[in-house]
Amino acid sequence: MKILVANLPGVKITEDGRPRHFVKAGSRWPMTIGFSKTVDYYPFPFMLAYASALLKRETPAEVKGLDGVVRDMTADDFFRAVKDENPDLIICELNFLTLKDDLELLKKIKTEIGSKICVGGYYPTAFGRECLRDNGFIDFVLTGEYEFTDLELVNALLKEGPEDLSSIYGLSFRKDNQIIENKRRELLDDLDKLPYPDREDFPAELYFDFTFFAPCISILSSRGCPCGCTFCQERHILFNSPQYRMRRAESVVDEMEFCIKNFKAKQFYFDDQSFTVNKKHVLAICDEIIKRNIKIPWTCMADAIFIDYEMLKKMKEAGCLGIKFGVESADDEILKQINKPLKLEKALQVVRWCKELNIKTHATFCLGLPGETEETIKKSMLFMEKLKADTSQVSKNIPYPGTPMFEWIKERGYLKTEDLSCFDGTEETVVDYPQLRAERLDYWYKIFARQVGRQKFLRYLKEPRQSFSILSLIAKKKGVLGALRAAITFASRST
Numbered sequence: 001m002k003i004l005v006a007n008l009p010g011v012k013i014t015e016d017g018r019p020r021h022f023v024k025a026g027s028r029w030p031m032t033i034g035f036s037k038t039v040d041y042y043p044f045p046f047m048l049a050y051a052s053a054l055l056k057r058e059t060p061a062e063v064k065g066l067d068g069v070v071r072d073m074t075a076d077d078f079f080r081a082v083k084d085e086n087p088d089l090i091i092c093e094l095n096f097l098t099l100k101d102d103l104e105l106l107k108k109i110k111t112e113i114g115s116k117i118c119v120g121g122y123y124p125t126a127f128g129r130e131c132l133r134d135n136g137f138i139d140f141v142l143t144g145e146y147e148f149t150d151l152e153l154v155n156a157l158l159k160e161g162p163e164d165l166s167s168i169y170g171l172s173f174r175k176d177n178q179i180i181e182n183k184r185r186e187l188l189d190d191l192d193k194l195p196y197p198d199r200e201d202f203p204a205e206l207y208f209d210f211t212f213f214a215p216c217i218s219i220l221s222s223r224g225c226p227c228g229c230t231f232c233q234e235r236h237i238l239f240n241s242p243q244y245r246m247r248r249a250e251s252v253v254d255e256m257e258f259c260i261k262n263f264k265a266k267q268f269y270f271d272d273q274s275f276t277v278n279k280k281h282v283l284a285i286c287d288e289i290i291k292r293n294i295k296i297p298w299t300c301m302a303d304a305i306f307i308d309y310e311m312l313k314k315m316k317e318a319g320c321l322g323i324k325f326g327v328e329s330a331d332d333e334i335l336k337q338i339n340k341p342l343k344l345e346k347a348l349q350v351v352r353w354c355k356e357l358n359i360k361t362h363a364t365f366c367l368g369l370p371g372e373t374e375e376t377i378k379k380s381m382l383f384m385e386k387l388k389a390d391t392s393q394v395s396k397n398i399p400y401p402g403t404p405m406f407e408w409i410k411e412r413g414y415l416k417t418e419d420l421s422c423f424d425g426t427e428e429t430v431v432d433y434p435q436l437r438a439e440r441l442d443y444w445y446k447i448f449a450r451q452v453g454r455q456k457f458l459r460y461l462k463e464p465r466q467s468f469s470i471l472s473l474i475a476k477k478k479g480v481l482g483a484l485r486a487a488i489t490f491a492s493r494s495t
Contacts (some may be wrong), residue, residue, distance in 0.1 A: 001061040001062065001088050001089065001154070001157065001158055002061070002062045002064075002085065002086065002087040002088050002089075003055060003061050003062065003063045003064070003087055003088065003089045003090075003091065003154065004064055004065075004066055004082065004085050004087035004089070004090045004091070004115070005048050005049075005051055005052040005055070005063065005064070005065045005066070005090075005091045005092075005198075005201075006048070006065070006066045006067070006068065006078075006082075006090055006091070006092045007024055007025040007026070007045045007048055007066070007067040007068055007069050007070070007092070007093070007202075008024060008025075008068050008069075008078065008092050008093070008094075008098070008102050008105065008106075009068035009069070009073040009074055009075050009077060009078040009105070010022050010023065010024060010068055010069030010070070010072065010073065011037055011072055011073060011074045011077075012074065012075070012098075012101060013074060014035075018035045019035065019036060019037040019074075020032055020035055021033050021034050021035070021036055021037065021038075021039050021072070022069070022097065022098055023041065023042065023043055023069060024045075024069050024093065024095055024098065025045035025047070025048050025069070025092075025093040025095075025121065026042075026043035026044050026045035026046060026048075026069075026207075027043045028232075028233060028234055028273075029233075029395065029398070029425055030095040030096070030097045030098065030122075031097065031395070031424050031425050031426050031427075032424050032426050032427050033426075037072045038072055040208060041208055041209060042069065042070045042206060042207045042208050042209070043207065043209050043218070043271070044197075044202065044204075044207040044209070044218035044271065045067060045069075045093075045202060046197055046218070046220055046271070047093070047120070047121075047145070047146065047147065048065065048067075048091070048092075048093065048202070049065065049197030049198045049199065049202045050147045050194050050195070050197045050198075051091060051146065051147045051150055051151075052064075052065040052197075052198035052201060052202070053194075053195040053196060053197055053198040054147050054148070054151050054194060054195055055150070055151060055154055056198065057195050058151055058155075059151070059154050059155060059158065060158070061154055061158065064085060064087075064201055065198050065200075065201030065202050066078075066081060066082075066085075066201065067201075067202050067203075068081075070202070070203070070206045070207060071206075075101065075104075075105045078105065079105065079108060079109065082109055082113060082115070083112075083113055086113060086115075087113075087115050088115060088116060089115060089116045089118060089154070089157070090106075090109065090115045090116070090117055090118065091118045091119075091120070091142075091150055092106070092117075092118070092119055092120075092121075093119065093120055093121030093122075093124075094119050094120075094121050094122070094123040094124055094131075095121055095122050095123055096122065096123055096400055096401065096420045096423050097420060097421065097423050097424055098421070099123055099420050099421075100420070100421055103135055106119075106135075106137060106138070107135070107137045110137035111137070116139045116140070116157075117137055117138045117139050117140070118138075118139060118140040118141075118142060118150065118153065119131065119138055119140070119141055119142065120141070120142030120143070120146040120149075120150070121238075122233050122237050122238060122400065122402070124141045124142060124143065125142075125143045125144055125237050125238055125402070126237050126401055126402030127401070127402070128141040128143055128172045128181060129172065129179055129181060131172075132172060132173070132174060132179050133179060139173065139174075140153060140171060140172070140173050141171070141172040141173070142170060142171065143170045143171070143172065143184055143185070144170055144184060144185060144187070144238055144239065144240065145170075145185065145187060145188055145223075145238070145239070146170060146185075147188075147194060148170075148185070148188065149168060149169065149170035149171055149185055152168045152171075153165070153168055153171060156168065165180070165182070166180070166182065167182075168182055169182055169183050169184065169185035169186070170182065170183075170184060170185030184240075187223075187224070187239060187241060187243055187245065188223075188245070189245065191220075191222070191223060191245055191246070191247045192247050192248055192251045196255050196258060199217070199259070199262075199263060204217050204218075204259065204263040204265075205217075205263060205264075209269050209271065210269050210299045210301075210322060210324055210362065211267065211269065211299075212267055212297065212299070212321055212322065212360075213266040213267040213297065214266065214267070215263060215264060215265055215266060215267075216265070216266065216267040216268065216269050216299075217259045217263055217265040217267070217268050217269070218268075218269045218271045219252070219255060219256065219259070219268050219269070219270055219271070220247070220270070220271060220272055221246065221247050221252045221270055221272055221275060221281070221285060222244060222245060222246045222247065222272045222273070222274075222275070222277070222278075222281065223239070223244075223245050223272070223273065224239050224241065224242070224243050224244045224245055224273060225242070225244060225273040225274045225277065225303075226242045226243075226244050226277060227242070227274075227303070227305070227339070227340065227341060228242060228339045229326075229328075229338055229339055229340045230337075230338045230339050230403060230404040230405040230408065231338060231366070231369075231397065231398075231399065231400070231403055231405040232403065233400050233402070233403060234273055235273075236402065236403045236404060237400070237402040237403065244277050244278065246278060246281045249281070249284035249285045249287070249288045250288060252285050252288070253285065253288040253289055253292060253294070256268060256289070256294060256296070257292070257294070260294070260296060265296055266296065266297075267296060267297050267298060267299070267321070268296060268297075268298035268299075269298065269299050269300065269301075270298065270299070270300035270301065271301055272300065272301055273301070274301065274302060274303040274306070275300040275301055275302050275323075276300070276302040276303055276306045276307050276311065276323075277303065277306050278306075279306070279308070279310075279311050282311055282314070282315065283311065283314055285318070286314045286315055286317065286318035286320075287314075287318075289318040289319060290317060290318050294319065295319065296319060297319045297320070297321040298318075298319055298320055298321060299320070299321050299322040299323065299324070299360070300315075300320065300322075300323055300324070301323075301324045301325075302323040302324060302325045303325055303326070303342075304325045304327075304342060304346050304347045304350040305341055305342050305343075305346065307323075307346075307350050307353075309353050312350075312353050312354065312357055312359065313357060315359070316357045316358070316359055320359055321359065321360060322359060322360030322361065322362065322390070323350075323354065323359060323360075323361060323362070324361075324362040324363075324364065325347070325350070325361070325362075325363060325364070326340070326342075326363075326364045326366075327342065327344075327347055327363050327364065327365055327380075327383070327384075327387070328340060328342075328364065328365060328366045328369065329365070329366065329369055329372070329376065329379075329380055330344060330376070330379045330380040330382070330383030330384075331371065331372075331376040331379055331380070332344070333371055334369050334370065334371045334372060334376060337369070337370045337371050338369055338370065338405070339404075344383065347363070347387060348386070348387060351363075351387055351388060351389055355388075360390045360391075361389040361390050361391075362389060362390065362391045362392065362393070363384065363387055363389040363391075363392045363393075364392070364393050364394075364395075365380055365384065365392060365393070365394045365395075365448070365452075366394070366395055366396070366397050366425075367380070367394060367395070367396055367397065367441060367444060367445050367448060368396050368397035368429065368431045368433075368436070368441050368445075369397050370405075370408060370409070372397075372433065372435075372436050372441070373435050373436050374436060374440060374444065377441075377444045377448070380448075381447075381448055381451065384451070384452070391452070392452040393452055394445065394448045394449055394452050395425035395426060396425050396426070396428075396429055396430075396431075396441065396445055397425070397431055398423050398424070398425045398430060399415065399430070399431065400423065401420075409431060414431055414432060414433050415430065415431065415432075416429065416430050416431060416432040416438050417430055429441050429442050429445075
């Protein structure tokens with residue numbers, strides 16, 4: 001049995017001939033990242049890579065991974081690659097933004113190649129029944145964390161005789177023209193039951209996220225978040241739980257050593273939903289890194305909410321180079337409305353501590369949250385200047401179906417469109433409030449985006465070693481033209 005575990009293609013040629021580049025699996029917020037065939041940001045598709053590694057370890061099937069995003073594939077490129085592989089089963093993820101195009105591609109694969117189609121991710125988790133009801137070419141739907149669900153599915157398909165899928169938690173399928181939805185699988189309690197993610201077919205050195213030195217290898221030390229931010233797809237759709245699960249520190253650092261040896265890692269990025277939730281966990285990993293005398297720098301996705309000075313000092317001692325954290329808004333009422341328990345003074349304090357310890361900071365903001373006005377946007381812009389993070393980013397609020405945010409906005413008639421192809425936090429505006437019309441949100445977003453873009457551009461100019469490290473690796477893997485395209489895309493987003 002041949003299995004292809006795939007991140008669907010990331011490049012779409014628009015009507016005016018421009019290549020629109022999306023990020024998909026691996027991104028908590030699938031979006032347009034640039035109008036270029038090569039870009040400077042590729043998140044690692046962890047769940048696909050874990051699934052691929054698990055199937056390779058636990059089944060006799062012939063398993064291959066393919067990332068159509070990091071390899072800058074169009075739908076035609078991807079279809080040709082699948083045709084060459086001729087798999088019996090394709091396992092992939094579906095998100096809201098590119099749903100229509102991805103479904104058309106999967107239908108073509110089913111019709112012309114005949115592969116069975118198995119889908120997981122945000123959209124199938126939120127709308128599994130609809131996924132099967134409306135798309136006869138989809139054979140299986142995976143809900144939530146799907147690594148062990150697809151392992152059990154593959155083992156069932158490998159058995160001789162009739163398939164018995166009724167006992168596979170987290171799986172939906174058809175039987176006798178009826179849609180069967182099995183019980184949802186409980187969250188994996190021991191993350192160390194998973195192998196290291198497949199970094200061969202999902203080439204570790206090609207992914208760039210909060211990268212200072214390439215190759216930067218993405219790694220997870222935990223899953224989940226105890227906070228309940230109403231916009232969060234991971235919290236409310238994929239995991240549907242506040243449960244926070246941690247790997248053993250020894251296992252995490254074992255994986256770091258493995259990546260140094262096998263992929264020549266020069267940096268790590270902890271892409272946890274929030275690396276800093278549990279102080280004991282953070283300190284244990286830092287102590288283990290120090291004990292083993294690992295000198296490779298690392299960055300992490302964090303939350304200012306949970307950080308204290310002792311934690312940051314230990315992180316710095318263990319090689320921490322930078323942290324990302326969400327601010328979203330500088331208005332306390334908006335933060336309360338979205339259930340984000342952040343105190344703005346704490347964010348300011350964390351940045352001050354980081355500057356003292358020489359840890360870089362990256363703050364995220366989101367415009368168009370419930371309660372937003374032009375005055376609150378101005379407040380957030382002023383706060384960004386006061387915060388003095390090294391870099392920032394801004395996006396528009398996208399109320400994804402299946403989240404509390406979506407229900408709140410839809411119930412009040414503030415949703416401008418339900419066309420999922422518009423659910424793009426860097427392009428379309430999908431919310432329209434009486435106190436803040438969509439066109440005014442667009443106006444302020446452009447101003448804010450230019451402001452944060454220039455900030456990031458200046459940081460790269462001040463640190464040419466970092467810029468050269470990233471561009472040289474892109475050139476090595478994708479050619480000089482690919483590196484030039486990535487540089488142009490970055491510069492265009494910064495002006």
